[in-house]
Amino acid sequence: MGKSKGTAGVVRITGARSSLTEDVRRRQRRYMISMAVRTLCVILAVVLWKESRILAIIALVGGMFIPYVAVVIANAGRESPPTMPETFIGHQPRPMLETGVQGVPAPAPTTPQG
Template sequence: MRKQSDNGAAQVFRITGARQGLAEDVRGRQRRYVISMAIRTLAVILTAVLWNVERHVAIVTLVLGAFLPYVAVVIANAGRENAPGLPSTFVPAPSRPMISPAPTASPAESVPEDRS
């Protein structure tokens, strides 16, 4: 939506409360997963290199390399963010009133009348 300002230039408004697009969200989660897996790969390589040189640092990198896949999967599967402007509760649709069944006729009323 554009609005003309006093000097005649068009002013553009942004939608700040809207969610990210689904493709953009998936791309961001994939990027975070690849970054954390690259860090894990680096930690495993450092573990192998430092094992005989600095054992304490190698153990820390080994623990980091073992723990990062779990964290990466949890972050990747976290799902979409909540939009701040949208309601968070579900409002059920109003229910329609039920039509009551027709009253049953007594046997005396159900006999057809003679119209002669």
Template sequence: MRKQREEEVFRITGARQSLADDVRGRQRRYVISMLIRTLSVLLTVVLWNVQRPLAIGTLVIGALLPYVAVVIANAGRENAPSLPSSFIDPPVRPAIGPGESVPEPRHGRPGDSTADRG
């Protein structure tokens, strides 16, 4: 059997992100935030006897980041972007009732009228 190449897929303007892409993005954000938490805890250990206020700050970040990471990872899927309206207004027709006729334009010079000729 041949290996099928993964073809590039183009996003449709109004479509949501696929569920697999959404889960992959959530996992990526969670892993990145946990890496930041790990670094902050390690910085706390390294800085504890050198810069105690900075070490306390990194400890607070390390303590709060798991909560924030879980909230971000469990956030709902994105809202579908609003689609452009496909409704087209019907053409406006002139309101002429039955039996009415449209007056024809008069030909002649400006200022001429049939009342002046008589």
């Protein structure tokens, strides 16, 4: 049996969230990147202090506000659960037994003959 040829996309069959370990790892990574940018801002402020005070002050202000933003983003919590795949929402099969279908009256109840 060979694989079918074509470009079929991956179909997600569950609405489960990512694991807690993966979520914590992702938030830690974002926090570490933010702190690296903050460190670069502070170093840039020190280097630029004698060359351009305006750019140094801007970098210093950025270095002061980045920790607050990084903590808020890191503590924002888990992502919302994904929605169900659209492939399951669109098709709704008709019920097997119907009564009173669009202008057709329902059959009269029958009485047992005895």
